[in-house]
Amino acid sequence: MNVKLFKDLCEATGAPGFEYGIRDLIISEMTPLADEISVDNIGNVTALIKGRSSEKSIMCAAHMDEIGFIVRHIDDNGFIRILPLGGFDAKTLTAQRVMVHGKKDLPGCMGVKPIHVMSPEERTKMPAVTDYVVDLGLPKDEVVKYVSVGDSITRVSDLVEMGDCVNVKSIDNRGGCYMLIEAVRAIIASGNRPDYDLYAVFSVQEEVGLRGAHAATLAIQPTFAFALDVTIAFDTPGSAAHDKCTELGKGTAIKVYDGTLITDPRMVKFMTALAEEGEIPHQLELLAAGGTDAGAMQKFTGGGSICGAISIPVRNVHQSIEMAHKVDIQASVDLLTACFTSLSRWDWSWKQAERTLAPKQGA
Ligand SMILES: [Zn+2]
Incomplete structure (x- = not known):
């Protein structure tokens, strides 16, 4: 192969x-x-x-x-709200790295509420894709230089050979x-x-x-x-x-x-x-x-x-x-x-x- x-x-x-x-x-x-x-x-x-x-x-x-995402909104602190493009298993997105494809590609990560501050009900609830924010580690004025509403976002992972399999x-x-x-x-x-x-x-x-x-x-x-x-x-x-x-x-x-x-x-x-x-x-x-x-x-x-x-x-x-x-x-x-x-x-x-x-x- x-x-x-x-x-x-x-x-x-x-x-x-x-x-x-x-x-x-x-x-x-x-x-x-x-x-x-x-x-x-x-x-x-x-x-x-x-x-x-x-x-x-x-x-x-x-x-x-x-499967990927589209930028729906950029908030005052530079966090990006998203809509899914395709059917995600949303629970597997927690803390995953993504790439935002704006005027240039910017790496980001999928953030949700930390477990320490979740209520007992929230801990057992399945997240929806729209619960996540993409964190670029940048303030809003930097984010909007490169990213616009309507830009696409994809997941990031390198191929790893595991046994007789490929994982990516x-x-x-x-x-x-x-x-x-x-x-x-x-x-x-x-x-x-x-x-x-x-x-x-x-x-x-x-x-x-x-x-x-x-x-x-x-x-x-x-x-x-x-x-x-x-x-x-x-x-x-x-x-x-x-x-x-x-x-x-x-x-x-x-x-x-x-x-x-x-x-x-x-x-x-x-x-x-x-x-x-x-x-x-x-x-x-x-x-x-x-x-x-x-x-x-x-x-x-x-x-x-x-x-x-x-x-x-x-x-x-x-x-x-x-x-x-x-x-x-x-x-x-x-x-x-x-x-x-x-x-x-x-x-x-x-x-x-x-x-x-x-x-x-x-x-
Ligand atoms: Zn397919």
């Missing part, structure tokens, strides 16, 4: 609607691999990789935004961006091409409601659509078997269900067959709540697209630091690579019970 690229992607900044840092990095990674690259009006990066055939099309979306902020969804870059790179490096024209989309504003993917899908109108994201691995002590969703180290997750998508069952079988054929470790994912770009891609194509999703299992998702296993990350790249180069083997029949995978060409 390319830990350096994974680290650069996760550490890059880009709150929903403010994907400046991550977009530049993705453009520099994808430009040497793509036949065409463009940025649309909402800010999605689309890299076209021409396929062996243009008869059908593939759209693959990895959202590049990360924003694996959701820089892990998905990594998967897409590395799958395209693997195909190009082997002198191959995707079976059909591939639109690799690095989408914006997923965390606030799949907005970038919606816009890109309306433009691309793909036959096949894949979303790449992370999913919950609640495999820590105390979790019930049916609540785990996925487990770290058990392989890439083939999505079956989430709050925005019932995966095309034909796609679940197709991916499972490819994983078995390629001996790629895999598990099935049923995510009780939450969603992915697949939810937009499936329904905003006229007549619908044949949609699936590949997820990297992640512990502590939407918290300050997230954890993923290197085996699962590589398995996700491998399965995605196999999907892009096997869609000409798609079984077009609707007979679910008898589905087959056409033999590999030349086999």
Whole structure:
């Protein structure tokens, strides 16, 4: 696994609607691999990789935004009040470092009331994101030189390798961006091409409601659509078997269900067959709540697209630091690579019970 690229992607900044840092990095990674690259009006990066055939099309979306905040108010003492951009587990924000992206980047920390002065009720109450203030360590007249209402704020954390895992902020969804870059790179490096024209989309504003993917899908109108994201691995002590969703180290997750998508069952079988054929470790994912770009891609194509999703299992998702296993990350790249180069083997029949995978060409 390319830990350096994974680290650069996760550490890059880009709150929903403010994907400046991550977009530049993705453009520099994808430009040497793509036949065409463009940025649309909402800010999605689309890299076209021409396929062996243009008869059908593939759209693959990895959202590049990360959960973040927006500056709502600056008080007389220079403290910043915020609104969330995306769904935070607010209790994990206490005393975390953040970066405020104003005229220049300023480091800050997330302050709440110290436990010593909390009432007994306050000690047991869960904080809301809006209870926090961002402390820049500066007086108001210095803060307002650089920071304006409406600026974005992101979390700060460096990637640490822990055992066989990587631990850093924003694996959701820089892990998905990594998967897409590395799958395209693997195909190009082997002198191959995707079976059909591939639109690799690095989408914006997923965390606030799949907005970038919606816009890109309306433009691309793909036959096949894949979303790449992370999913919950609640495999820590105390979790019930049916609540785990996925487990770290058990392989890439083939999505079956989430709050925005019932995966095309034909796609679940197709991916499972490819994983078995390629001996790629895999598990099935049923995510009780939450969603992915697949939810937009499936329904905003006229007549619908044949949609699936590949997820990297992640512990502590939407918290300050997230954890993923290197085996699962590589398995996700491998399965995605196999999907892009096997869609000409798609079984077009609707007979679910008898589905087959056409033999590999030349086999
Ligand atoms: Zn995500």
